[in-house]
Amino acid sequence: MQITTLTLILFAIAASAFYFGRERSLAVATGPKKLLSLHSLPGYYGYYTAIWALLPALAIILTWILLEPKVIVALIVKGLPGAAQSMSPGELNLLVNNIQNLASGDVVAVEIDAVIREASLRYQDLSSVSRQMLVTLTLGVAAFGSVFGWRRITPDFRARNRVESVVSAFLIAASSIAILTTIGIVMSVLFEAIRFFREVPVTEFLFGLNWSPQTAIRADQVGSSGSFGAVPLITGTLLITSIAMVVAVPVGIMTAIFLAEYSSSRIRSITKPALEILAGIPTVVYGFFAALTVAPIVRTAGESMGFEVASESALAAGLVMGIMIIPLVSSLSDDAINAVPSAMRDGALALGSTRSETVIKVLLPAALPGIVGGVLLAISRAIGETMIVVMAAGLAANLTANPLEAVTTVTVQIVTLLVGDQEFDSAKTLAAFALGLMLFLITLGLNVLGLKVVRKYREQYD
Amino acid sequence: MVSGNPSSRARVEAGLGKRRRREIIFRSFGLAATLVGIFFLVAFFWTLIAKGASAFAQTFVQLDIEFAEEALAPGGELDLEFADFDSIARTALRTKFPEVTSRNDRRELNRLISVGAGYQIRESIIQNPELLGKTVAMQVPAAANVDMLIKGNIDRNVPADQRPLSDQQIHWIDALVADGSLVKKFNKALFVNGDSREPELAGIRGALMGSFYMLVITIALAFPIGAAAAVYLEEFATKNRWADLIEVNINNLAAVPSIVFGLLGLAVFINWIGIPRSAPLVGGLVLSLLTLPVIIIAARAAIKAVPPSIREAAFGLGASKMQVMFHHVLPLALPGMLTGAIIGMSRALGESAPLLMIGMVAFIVDVPASISDPATALPVQIYLWADSPERAFAERTSAAIIILLGFLLLMNLAAVIMRRKVERRW
Numbered sequence: 001m002q003i004t005t006l007t008l009i010l011f012a013i014a015a016s017a018f019y020f021g022r023e024r025s026l027a028v029a030t031g032p033k034k035l036l037s038l039h040s041l042p043g044y045y046g047y048y049t050a051i052w053a054l055l056p057a058l059a060i061i062l063t064w065i066l067l068e069p070k071v072i073v074a075l076i077v078k079g080l081p082g083a084a085q086s087m088s089p090g091e092l093n094l095l096v097n098n099i100q101n102l103a104s105g106d107v108v109a110v111e112i113d114a115v116i117r118e119a120s121l122r123y124q125d126l127s128s129v130s131r132q133m134l135v136t137l138t139l140g141v142a143a144f145g146s147v148f149g150w151r152r153i154t155p156d157f158r159a160r161n162r163v164e165s166v167v168s169a170f171l172i173a174a175s176s177i178a179i180l181t182t183i184g185i186v187m188s189v190l191f192e193a194i195r196f197f198r199e200v201p202v203t204e205f206l207f208g209l210n211w212s213p214q215t216a217i218r219a220d221q222v223g224s225s226g227s228f229g230a231v232p233l234i235t236g237t238l239l240i241t242s243i244a245m246v247v248a249v250p251v252g253i254m255t256a257i258f259l260a261e262y263s264s265s266r267i268r269s270i271t272k273p274a275l276e277i278l279a280g281i282p283t284v285v286y287g288f289f290a291a292l293t294v295a296p297i298v299r300t301a302g303e304s305m306g307f308e309v310a311s312e313s314a315l316a317a318g319l320v321m322g323i324m325i326i327p328l329v330s331s332l333s334d335d336a337i338n339a340v341p342s343a344m345r346d347g348a349l350a351l352g353s354t355r356s357e358t359v360i361k362v363l364l365p366a367a368l369p370g371i372v373g374g375v376l377l378a379i380s381r382a383i384g385e386t387m388i389v390v391m392a393a394g395l396a397a398n399l400t401a402n403p404l405e406a407v408t409t410v411t412v413q414i415v416t417l418l419v420g421d422q423e424f425d426s427a428k429t430l431a432a433f434a435l436g437l438m439l440f441l442i443t444l445g446l447n448v449l450g451l452k453v454v455r456k457y458r459e460q461y462d
Numbered sequence: 463m464v465s466g467n468p469s470s471r472a473r474v475e476a477g478l479g480k481r482r483r484r485e486i487i488f489r490s491f492g493l494a495a496t497l498v499g500i501f502f503l504v505a506f507f508w509t510l511i512a513k514g515a516s517a518f519a520q521t522f523v524q525l526d527i528e529f530a531e532e533a534l535a536p537g538g539e540l541d542l543e544f545a546d547f548d549s550i551a552r553t554a555l556r557t558k559f560p561e562v563t564s565r566n567d568r569r570e571l572n573r574l575i576s577v578g579a580g581y582q583i584r585e586s587i588i589q590n591p592e593l594l595g596k597t598v599a600m601q602v603p604a605a606a607n608v609d610m611l612i613k614g615n616i617d618r619n620v621p622a623d624q625r626p627l628s629d630q631q632i633h634w635i636d637a638l639v640a641d642g643s644l645v646k647k648f649n650k651a652l653f654v655n656g657d658s659r660e661p662e663l664a665g666i667r668g669a670l671m672g673s674f675y676m677l678v679i680t681i682a683l684a685f686p687i688g689a690a691a692a693v694y695l696e697e698f699a700t701k702n703r704w705a706d707l708i709e710v711n712i713n714n715l716a717a718v719p720s721i722v723f724g725l726l727g728l729a730v731f732i733n734w735i736g737i738p739r740s741a742p743l744v745g746g747l748v749l750s751l752l753t754l755p756v757i758i759i760a761a762r763a764a765i766k767a768v769p770p771s772i773r774e775a776a777f778g779l780g781a782s783k784m785q786v787m788f789h790h791v792l793p794l795a796l797p798g799m800l801t802g803a804i805i806g807m808s809r810a811l812g813e814s815a816p817l818l819m820i821g822m823v824a825f826i827v828d829v830p831a832s833i834s835d836p837a838t839a840l841p842v843q844i845y846l847w848a849d850s851p852e853r854a855f856a857e858r859t860s861a862a863i864i865i866l867l868g869f870l871l872l873m874n875l876a877a878v879i880m881r882r883k884v885e886r887r888w
Contacts, residue, residue: 066735069736070736160782164782164783164784167784168694168698168784170690171690171691171693171694171698172694174686174687174688174690174691174694175690175691175694175695175699175708176708177687177691177751177754178691178708178711178712178715178754178755178758179707179708179711181715181726181751181754182711182714182715184726184730185718185722185723185725185726187729188725188726188728188729188730189722189725189726189729191729192729250495251495251498251499252495253495254491254492254494254495254496255492255495255496255498255499257492258489258492258493258495258496259496261492262489262492262493263496271496271500274499274500274503275499275500275503277503278499278502278503280808280812280870280874281506281812281867281870282811282812282813282814282841282866282870283812283814283815284812284814284841284842284844284845284848285510285812285841285844285863285866285867287845287848288844288848288859288860288863289506289509291848292848292856293509323499323502326498326499327499330499354481354482354484354485355485355488355489356484356485356488356489357481357484357485359488360488377717380717380719381717381719383719384718384719384720384721384722385719386719386720386721386815386818387814387815387841387845390815390818390845391845391848391849411719411721411815414721414725414819415721415815415818415819418725418728418818418819419818419819419821419823432725433725433729436721436722436725439719439721439722440718440719440722443717443718443719443722444714444718447713447714447717447718448710448714450717451713451714451717
């Protein structure tokens with residue numbers, strides 16, 4: 001039986017448990033004012049029974065799904081002959097894979113010998129036994145739970161409070177997922193990064209000037225010692241980010257000023273949503289645009305002026321990233337400018353200053369902290385942006401400040417290290433997690449700072 | 463007559479021209495900045511449509527296909543396993559050019575039709591076994607290069623060794639055009655096929671299904687959890703350290719680079735829990751975590767917008783806190799929450815960086831049939847096609863982008879309409 005069918009059956013059981021629980025509450029209600037003798041509304045008794053039918057059974061299914069494959073593999077490995085037991089983890093893993101493939105009827109990579117055949121039969125056996133156990137256990141628990149819940153129903157039983165406490169446990173659990181996600185992110189990058197730093201010293205990673213993350217297959221290979229100096233990646237990221245900021249910050253702020261101070265409300269009502277479309281375009285589309293439209297234009301333009309331009313220049317990626325960030329900068333600046341009390345604006349205008357003088361001398365200084373906070377968030381966005389640079393920036397880690405050359409970024413390297421076949425014990429794969437940790441910490445710092453500045457400033461005038 | 467110090471008045475008047483000029487300059491900077499954004503938006507859509515619109519039509523070759531019995535059913539029975547359907551298509555093409563005899567020329571001629579022609583002939587004989595022994599006029603897909611030449615994407619004027627078609631092939635194509643054998647039809651393959659190495663056979667169906675499964679998982683997980691978290695934070699959480707921590711967390715999570723969520727998915731869902739790589743299940747889980755903050759923030763705003771009088775009235779009638787929430791506040795806040803959910807979904811649909819981390823970039827021909835089959839997603843398909851060197855894939859990439867943007871537009875329109883419809887003034 002499929003897990004989905006089993007779950008559907010469970011829900012059907014829960015629905016009938018609801019019905020019978022409700023009926024029982026009506027049946028046990030006695031006295032002259034029948035319903036009023038009940039502590040809770042009849043529906044709550046139904047919900048109470050349904051919860052008893054559903055939750056324990058669902059918990060069993062979940063644990064089963066999580067543990068079943070591991071237990072079965074452990075049993076299979078235990079049953080293998082001695083020669084297989086002494087294999088290295090990698091070889092054993094391969095063998096188990098073949099056994100699993102044979103059991104599920106897929107193509108097997110190696111010649112099938114008696115050991116694999118026998119093990120795959122055992123695998124099929126164990127799987128079907130496990131499935132039967134799961135079905136019996138779940139349905140049994142569901143039935144037992146329904147009966148248990150149903151029998152507890154008496155007129156005095158405080159069903160509403162019980163149901164509400166289950167619901168509130170669910171609410172608390174749901175809100176903790178945000179925290180769990182953060183912990184998950186930190187743990188997943190931290191553990192792999194620590195393994196990486198055991199092989200490559202932290203100082204080399206942070207201050208090394210060379211990035212070529214190949215690790216040798218043979219010891220005598222040319223260039224066998226991979227070097228993991230992240231400095232070229234950081235400078236590359238910063239180069240592209242600064243190009244993006246040079247585009248996005250002035251354009252974003254001026255757009256916000258124009259829309260807030262100069263344009264008529266009709267133009268604003270058209271322009272603002274149009275710019276928001278820019279914010280909604282997926283980044284992969286920007287990447288395509290950067291690689292196939294902007295990069296050739298930048299290249300021909302540069303070469304006609306006599307510069308040598310790499311086909312994957314930092315300039316093209318940075319320009320397009322800047323366009324992507326314009327809406328973010330302009331909407332955050334808009335918030336900051338609108339938060340300045342209009343008394344300040346009116347006062348400046350009444351003293352005879354022109355609109356531009358009001359903006360430059362009064363509004364911008366007052367809105368500056370908010371704008372700076374917005375720019376920090378924009379920088380963090382640019383540093384973490386992936387698809388544009390993966391598609392339009394280069395792979396070679398050049399240590400350069402020339403925007404016409406190809407550079408690579410932290411995100412590009414994470415993608416190239418992790419896409420394709422990977423082994424989880426090579427420094428190459430682990431390096432991606434070290435880069436991820438660095439990326440997470442940098443963006444986290446910028447975000448915390450940016451959000452703090454934006455919020456603190458907003459409260460100032462409220 | 464204005465009284466005052468004449469010299470300061472003169473100073474002000476002398477500066478007026480300069481100040482007005484500055485004002486105009488500043489203003490035009492503002493206008494220019496606004497136009498930059500608009501210009502890019504227009505340039506964007508213009509290049510996309512100019513590049514991608516042609517991909518919705520596709521060139522087909524009209525051929526008289528002979529379902530010869532000796533080729534298809536040597537033993538009297540239809541023999542699908544050994545019949546050479548490709549050669550049937552080639553023979554049909556060769557009858558149009560009887561003068562082609564040398565092996566080399568014949569090979570060049572054969573390259574004009576797609577390998578998909580064989581599949582198409584196979585399908586039609588399976589569906590219609592009575593075709594055996596008959597000759598039928600069929601339109602089979604032309605090779606991608608023929609399509610590109612017809613659409614004007616291959617320049618005839620460059621030397622023959624720099625273009626993918628030889629002079630002779632162009633000559634044949636012209637002959638086919640002249641006798642009306644080349645027809646342009648709606649490119650159905652783009653919508654019903656999975657990915658393929660051959661541009662003329664490649665379609666987005668597999669990627670669409672992958673995206674669909676992921677979005678279903680995302681909405682099924684992220685909306686209830688997000689709504690519950692918002693309800694808790696807005697109505698039940700006492701203002702303590704824990705609530706503050708969650709609040710700061712959610713705001714930060716909304717700004718964490720999406721690729722980091724991909725690392726989380728790789729380390730936790732794939733390596734730790736052991737869900738298979740490339741499966742929409744993993745993608746859906748990662749995207750749920752990614753959209754959760756967006757949904758929570760929108761849902762909290764929607765709950766906040768419900769006026770306290772509603773709550774107080776319900777409390778006054780003796781409702782419990784939960785009853786107030788679930789019977790009164792939540793139904794009123796639901797449209798706003800759903801709007802936020804749709805916005806979150808549209809963000810999830812366009813996301814590709816975390817999917818690269820969890821192995822959804824594999825070349826997958828089959829359309830996924832369940833949430834644990836290997837799959838890719840629409841934006842990842844765009845990324846893959848954008849990387850392909852063939853000219854015909856560039857056109858298809860643009861077409862796939864147009865389709866993706868179309869879906870995003872629909873979702874956002876739905877959100878806007880919903881917001882307009884349910885927006886209430888209390």
